[in-house]
Amino acid sequence: MAASTETQVSGAQASAPPPPRRRRRWPLAPYLLSAPGLALCAVLLLVPLVMTFLLSLNSFSFYGGIQNVWQLGNYADIIADDYFHEVFLRTFRIAALVTLLCAVFGAPEAYILRRMKSPWRGLCLLIVLGPLLISVVSRTLGWALLFGSTGLVNQGLMGLGLIATPIEFMYTETGVVIALTHVLVPFMVLSVWASLQRLDPQVENAALSLGAGPLTVMRRVVLPQIVPGILSGSIIVFALAASAFATPAIIGGRRLKVAATLAYDEFLNTLNWPLGATVAVLLLIANIVIIVGCNRLVERRYKQVFE
């Protein structure tokens, strides 16, 4: 009994292990217990998503509104139109860059955090993870103030002699990428931090005592063990960056569209709901393919690390 409880505790974080057999068994009990949640998810998640898909098949005209016909015209429009290509390509480019920056800065930071001593570590972790709890609108407002109104970033860069003329950050991809990296980097730190928890510092010491230099230890001992953490963090960051809305809407403005702000405009400004729904369906499919597909790949490649 004690042993089985212990394995349960250690496995609790990842996913629930199969429970031991019960003494009294009533086969309907688990279904009754999860019935409220099931009903909620079925009515409020599956039905609206199916309706969105159906809406994306409708057509739209400026005078007649939404036409109740079933066709793939909206998808054909998006595939054929250069404007939509540009928006989706930009979304992808921003998400890829943000993911790269988060990995490059977030992973070393998680490693540095783990090597810190007790009072500092807790405080710094609080500073790194805290922004996750602060409204994304407030954080993006901060970047808008730094980039635009006060121009502190440009003043600082010019003061340091790094640039000669001010860089345009507001309403540019550069600005969106920087602000999104700020919003999403805590997720990368969290993910790498979780994988570092499994790393025994004594292994590094062992490598050192066997004559490996610090760089070799990093490359041969530490990095291979945190790569799964970096990869799963990248999946989270990429998925969130590709569907981010508030930050691109504030920093990118109305001119620099990404997929999410495009869908928003079609819905609330142009009122072309079928087209907006089509963008949403494409975004959802891309998101699921990336999350599920990449998770499979990562799990297969690093099976031994996860076990």
Add this chain to the structure above:
Amino acid sequence: MNRNGPIALIFHCLFLGFLLAPILIVCAVAFTSQGYLSLPTEGLSLRWFRAIGDNPEFIRAFKDSLLLGAVSSTLAILVAVPAALAIARHQFFGREAIQALFLSPLMVPHIVLGIAFLRFFTMIGLGGTFAGLVLSHVIIILPFALRLILAASTGMDRAVENAAASLGASSWTCFRRVTLPLILPGVASGWVLAFINSFDEVTMTVFIASPETTTLPVRLFLYIQDNIDPLVAAVSAVLIFLTVAAMLVLDRVYGLERLLVGKGRD
């Protein structure tokens, strides 16, 4: 090797600076005495904090946000506790599928959920209502609540329950007096994480909120889209102060790392 070198510490300081800069600038600009966006170089002033009082729509949105967060987190907990107990302690057909369904809102981008709910609620007549906001928020915060409660109920020692049952406690008494107190830390932290996620949500809510019923982040977002002035900086600063205060309490009581390491997607 187990210490950070000078380069690592410089990197660390730059990283923290990067994280803190936008948050600090919002707080700084909020204290400006000027009528336009500027740093408070001419001395600190509270005029923009007082100005919030002249804009009752921010106060109303703040109250709505608090109520929405409280109601939807409570509902999410009521749904998540029995579901978590079912998943944690029963082996049944479709268990994995049910768990995946409960966690699936994490996989759907909030922009897609916003569109889906806007369409759905307009059709069933819940468009722009508080009930609609509550229902949609329950869906997005359910995974966070479920995960923490699931962790608590999986790690629980079943021997105490068996003891209570063998001493003649009914299943309800057993749940109320033994199981619930044991999983209470998980339930409480699940509620808090659900509340935070509901309170901060903007992408989905912007689609389903109406001018009469809206949340503070949505009100702020729509305001910022039109113009940025010291007033929004002051409102944001108040939000930041409140969040930091809540965060410090949370860190003392539960541990922020414990609460957040389960956050995000699997």
